[in-house]
């Protein structure tokens with residue numbers, strides 16, 4: 019490694035371009051060494067102003083480019099498995115955007131490959147674990163001051179969905195964040211999932227089941243409900259209320275400045291995740307760079323990525339069947355703490 023951690027960024031779309039900007043201009047200790055995207059226009063636009071970077075059409079070529087010490091995967095979910103396995107084969111540490119691999123079978127292959135290496139190389143991009151409000155809630159729950167958590171009530175709203183976004187993606191691309199957050203906040207695995215679908219919003223593209231109401235039952239007897247609505251039209255809102263035996267705590271309450279004028283009060287509502295979670299992405303990538311430079315791997319693991327995908331997959335089955343679906347997890351390898359899920 020040179021003075022700076024040389025990062026290959028795979029995928030220069032919405033998230034990839036933002037991570038390239040972040041690595042180049044926000045976090046310390048890293049530089050963008052290579053970028054891969056099959057769309058040359060997107061790659062070129064994303065690296066404008068970045069010095070000494072090489073641009074590639076193929077992910078593998080970027081991994082083999084000079085000066086690459088680590089990889090940030092921001093390609094679409096279905097491309098992640100191949101990229102993760104290629105990074106493992108080269109011994110390169112990885113920060114992989116969520117979902118780690120959308121299908122649980124592929125996610126498990128990644129876990130098994132890392133377990134065979136016998137050391138962690140992957141951190142998964144569940145950035146909410148780096149958000150100040152989520153961390154405050156986690157500390158409060160861990161302190162035991164509110165007693166045992168009984169329920170989490172969650173809201174996840176996007177202004178609009180991107181073209182090609184499917185009904186299943188509301189669960190495995192959007193609610194996957196709540197699945198990880200719930201596992202992390204409660205320290206419990208979701209054991210069963212039910213999905214209810216109200217009449218779709220007139221603003222949703224034809225055929226998209228939006229919104230949905232997703233209910234998880236955890237192994238420890240807690241309930242987690244999520245309203246997911248990805249074409250709400252009015253703002254990006256992510257909320258979570260924990261109801262415990264001795265009190266409740268809420269985060270995500272739109273605490274922007276309120277301007278009162280002309281007989282009304284107005285507060286800005288963020289329009290997307292890049293604004294709402296800007297600090298969380300910065301902290302996540304800085305933590306990854308710092309740990310990688312010290313030869314450590316921290317944060318959400320490949321096992322967390324697998325577990326989230328397995329729960330989401332059960333959720334998609336629940337959505338499609340209308341039935342309550344139980345979640346089955348594989349045995350957890352020693353690398354991630356051993357059996358017990």
Ligand SMILES: NC(=O)C1=CN([C@@H]2O[C@H](COP(=O)(O)OP(=O)(O)OC[C@H]3O[C@@H](n4cnc5c(N)ncnc54)[C@H](O)[C@@H]3O)[C@@H](O)[C@H]2O)C=CC1
Pocket residue numbers: 028029030031032033034054055056057060076077092093094095097115116117143145191291
């Ligand atoms: N953590 C978060 O809050 C968010 C995470 N994401 C995740 O980030 C990833 C990328 O999402 P977006 O940037 O929104 O998608 P996007 O569609 O804007 O960009 C994806 C880019 O990857 C390129 N690409 C396709 N196949 C590739 C391959 N094999 N190797 C390299 N590049 C390839 C495409 O040409 C495109 O430029 C997804 O996993 C998504 O779930 C997306 C939005 C927010």
Ligand SMILES: O=C1[C@@H](O)[C@H](O)[C@@H](O)[C@H](O)[C@H]1O
Pocket residue numbers: 176191192195248291
């Ligand atoms: O990860 C994300 C997107 O992929 C997903 O499509 C959105 O619903 C989430 O709010 C965002 O955080």
